[in-house]
Structures are given as structure tokens and as C-alpha cells.
Amino acid sequence: MLLIKKILVPLIKRARLKKVNIDARFIKERKLGQGSMSEVWRVKDKLSGRVVALKILDLEKTARLEARFEGLAKPCEGEVAIKLRHPHIVRTLEHGITTNNEQYLVMEYVNGVSLTLPVALQNELMQSHRLTFIVEIGEGLDYFHKQGWIHRDLCPRNILVDRQNSIKLIDFGLVVPNTPPFRAPGNRTGTASYMAPELIKRMPTDQRIDVYSYAVTCYEMYTKQLPHGVDPTLTLDMIVQHINQSPTDIRELVPDIDDQVASTIMTGLAAKPEDRWDSVGAMLHRLRGAKERLEPESEYEYVDDEEAGDDDEYEYEYEDDDGEWEYEDE
Structure with missing residues (x-):
């Protein structure tokens, strides 16, 4: 728990993140993938009404990874991804901390x-x-x-x-x-x-x-x-x-x-x-x-x-439910 606090507190202060109850905000439709470090869901965002991909990072495993870079102020995945704007990079719309202290990313839903x-x-x-x-x-x-x-x-x-x-x-x-x-x-x-x-x-x-x-x-x-x-x-x-x-x-x-x-x-x-x-x-x-x-x-x-970098309106939305991408990480 101490390790998790050492990672989370600086992150919340640095990125000015507010905790979000993702279970209340998102309707989980289908799990897209399960990896050792995270899980990804196809969800519907109640705030926007959009179908998006929700990535939830494993709390303890993420903390252990970040601890390898202790003292270096390594940006978290959300801090990196939210800045990227390119047609061949998945668009991250939001990142934050859940009420369970997990890091999460909201991404465009890519059917492929x-x-x-x-x-x-x-x-x-x-x-x-x-x-x-x-x-x-x-x-x-x-x-x-x-x-x-x-x-x-x-x-x-x-x-x-x-x-x-x-x-x-x-x-x-x-x-x-x-x-x-x-x-x-x-x-x-x-x-x-x-x-x-x-x-x-x-x-x-x-x-x-x-x-x-x-x-x-x-x-x-x-x-x-x-x-x-x-x-x-x-x-x-x-x-x-x-x-x-x-x-x-x-x-x-x-x-x-x-x-x-x-x-x-x-x-x-x-x-x-x-x-x-x-x-x-x-x-x-x-x-x-x-x-x-x-x-x-x-x-x-x-x-x-x-x-x-000017691709502010770039997004993908598909109605067809077949062939979702599968996410996995090690």
C-alpha cells in the first residue's frame, strides 16, 4: 500500500486528476481483452453517449512498474497518450484515477x-x-x-x-x-x-x-x-x-x-x-x-x-459489432 501511495499521490498532484467512479459513469458492454497489466472494455459513456474503449490498469502491477523509475518522475501512460494526435495512433480522450485508485484511460473505440x-x-x-x-x-x-x-x-x-x-x-x-x-x-x-x-x-x-x-x-x-x-x-x-x-x-x-x-x-x-x-x-x-x-x-x-497534431476531430465509430480488436500486454 505504501508503494501505491508513493506513486499515486505525485501523479494526482502533477496531473490534477479527480477520482472517477467508472462503474457509475460507464456501461460495460463487452471485455475486449485481459492482460497481466490491464483490462480493456468496450463501454458506453453516460456523459457523452459515445461508445469508447476503457482501459483499467492493475493497481499493484502498475505501481511496481512505476517504482522501477523512482526519482525520475516518469509520466504515466495516460499523461503520454493524452497528448498524441496522429491518424495512426489510437486517440486517448481522457485519463484519470478511479475511486479504487486504479489508473484508467478512455480511448476511441477501434473496431478491427x-x-x-x-x-x-x-x-x-x-x-x-x-x-x-x-x-x-x-x-x-x-x-x-x-x-x-x-x-x-x-x-x-x-x-x-x-x-x-x-x-x-x-x-x-x-x-x-x-x-x-x-x-x-x-x-x-x-x-x-x-x-x-x-x-x-x-x-x-x-x-x-x-x-x-x-x-x-x-x-x-x-x-x-x-x-x-x-x-x-x-x-x-x-x-x-x-x-x-x-x-x-x-x-x-x-x-x-x-x-x-x-x-x-x-x-x-x-x-x-x-x-x-x-x-x-x-x-x-x-x-x-x-x-x-x-x-x-x-x-x-x-x-x-x-x-x-491538428487532428482534433479525428475519431472512429463503428456500428458493426464483429471483429473487435483484442488487447493483451505482458
């Missing part, structure tokens, strides 16, 4: 599927939209980095594909500021199979750990497997045994892949951060160029960073 599904199926959706998905993920992550953050948990399960076949990045629970105190070695958080070698080895980190995770995700979208052939269910200690090995070149698994796309992804997978792309923006530039060359008739409109 986790990217893990088309990756696993390699179906028509993936075949026909793969490069578009890859570019949209990069656009969302590039914007996110320019806001001064490190994601630390980019992977297919934290990416949604909505009913308009558009990408949405979700889950900012492990996000840290891109500042020296948070780049210092020691704190290993994330999804093990997508973690950069320097993070696993407890070395200094920066936004290039997200470049690595982005490259792993792109690799998996083409091959349906991870770069080192690692079983995603392996523990972090078991994955450490593989990180010093060179990943299988994507061209060996997908012989007809465009060479520019292949080389871009493989550079992103470099074991040493200095051998990777300096930024997601640099990697994205190469992938956009390949898409423009390979799909010249595409009507895709790239997102301008200067326009992304």
Missing part, C-alpha cells in the same frame, strides 16, 4: 484486429496492404519519436488494423522520455522477441531500440517468423543466447522481395545501434521510396507531421 492476425494468416489483407501497413506504422512511430518519446514495446500485438485497413499504434504503458536519465542502462522492459540487443544487455539505449523493433515487425510481416528464428514464447534469458548471431537475411526467406525493402529492413536489424538507421524517419524515407516505385498507382496519401 490486432496486426498479429494478418501476420499469422498471411492472407489477402496482408498481401495487398503490407507495404502500406509498414509505412503507416513508420509514420506513427516517427511522429511519436518527434514528440520526444521512446516506445519500448513496438510489436504486432500493439498495432491494430481497423475496418478501413488503416494502422493504429496502441499501448504506451512502457513509454519513457527520450532523455539521458531514461536512456541509462539497467531497465529491461518490453516484449523479449522484439527487444534490441543493447536493451537486453542492459546497455545505454535511445530511440534506435524502436528502430530495431520496427524492423523486426516488418521482417515478420514478410516472413511470418522472427529474424533469428526465435520462438516468441522463449524467455528473455533464452533469447539472450541468440542475439549475438546474425539474423537470417530476409531475401533467403522471401526471394521475390524488393531489394530496397529488404536492405532497409536488414539495416534496421543491425546488432549495433550505430549500424542501424539513425532514426525511424530515415528508415521510413527508404520504405516510402520503395512503395512509390512499386505501387505508383496507389492513392495513398502520406501523413505530414505538421498536420498530424
Whole structure:
């Protein structure tokens, strides 16, 4: 209880949050997902009449996570998410504290599927939209980095594909500021199979750990497997045994892949951060160029960073109840 108070009191004062009785305010319609750190519900907000997604963070587990950054004033997930305005990032409408002292987020309700599904199926959706998905993920992550953050948990399960076949990045629970105190070695958080070698080895980190995770995700979208052939269910200690090995070149698994796309992804997978792309923006530039060359008739409109923050009326509302996204975290 003392640990929880040490985390909650500064948060309430810093963000000027009022406690909300979510059971009285929201009508729970259906659980969308249950993870070890949170649960997400499709709910109807009695105040607005809108259908939204309500994420409730586990009290004790969240406190333990935040305690890892004691003394650093790490922003909570709600403080990060509420500021993000980009077409390829899920919109957070509100965050606060429940009357049970749990942190909660109210988000736009996105009707769609986790990217893990088309990756696993390699179906028509993936075949026909793969490069578009890859570019949209990069656009969302590039914007996110320019806001001064490190994601630390980019992977297919934290990416949604909505009913308009558009990408949405979700889950900012492990996000840290891109500042020296948070780049210092020691704190290993994330999804093990997508973690950069320097993070696993407890070395200094920066936004290039997200470049690595982005490259792993792109690799998996083409091959349906991870770069080192690692079983995603392996523990972090078991994955450490593989990180010093060179990943299988994507061209060996997908012989007809465009060479520019292949080389871009493989550079992103470099074991040493200095051998990777300096930024997601640099990697994205190469992938956009390949898409423009390979799909010249595409009507895709790239997102301008200067326009992304002006998206105040951006929202998704679907009447169809089928195919809700499933949320899970570790």
C-alpha cells in the first residue's frame, strides 16, 4: 500500500486528476481483452453517449512498474497518450484515477484486429496492404519519436488494423522520455522477441531500440517468423543466447522481395545501434521510396507531421459489432 501511495499521490498532484467512479459513469458492454497489466472494455459513456474503449490498469502491477523509475518522475501512460494526435495512433480522450485508485484511460473505440492476425494468416489483407501497413506504422512511430518519446514495446500485438485497413499504434504503458536519465542502462522492459540487443544487455539505449523493433515487425510481416528464428514464447534469458548471431537475411526467406525493402529492413536489424538507421524517419524515407516505385498507382496519401497534431476531430465509430480488436500486454 505504501508503494501505491508513493506513486499515486505525485501523479494526482502533477496531473490534477479527480477520482472517477467508472462503474457509475460507464456501461460495460463487452471485455475486449485481459492482460497481466490491464483490462480493456468496450463501454458506453453516460456523459457523452459515445461508445469508447476503457482501459483499467492493475493497481499493484502498475505501481511496481512505476517504482522501477523512482526519482525520475516518469509520466504515466495516460499523461503520454493524452497528448498524441496522429491518424495512426489510437486517440486517448481522457485519463484519470478511479475511486479504487486504479489508473484508467478512455480511448476511441477501434473496431478491427490486432496486426498479429494478418501476420499469422498471411492472407489477402496482408498481401495487398503490407507495404502500406509498414509505412503507416513508420509514420506513427516517427511522429511519436518527434514528440520526444521512446516506445519500448513496438510489436504486432500493439498495432491494430481497423475496418478501413488503416494502422493504429496502441499501448504506451512502457513509454519513457527520450532523455539521458531514461536512456541509462539497467531497465529491461518490453516484449523479449522484439527487444534490441543493447536493451537486453542492459546497455545505454535511445530511440534506435524502436528502430530495431520496427524492423523486426516488418521482417515478420514478410516472413511470418522472427529474424533469428526465435520462438516468441522463449524467455528473455533464452533469447539472450541468440542475439549475438546474425539474423537470417530476409531475401533467403522471401526471394521475390524488393531489394530496397529488404536492405532497409536488414539495416534496421543491425546488432549495433550505430549500424542501424539513425532514426525511424530515415528508415521510413527508404520504405516510402520503395512503395512509390512499386505501387505508383496507389492513392495513398502520406501523413505530414505538421498536420498530424491538428487532428482534433479525428475519431472512429463503428456500428458493426464483429471483429473487435483484442488487447493483451505482458
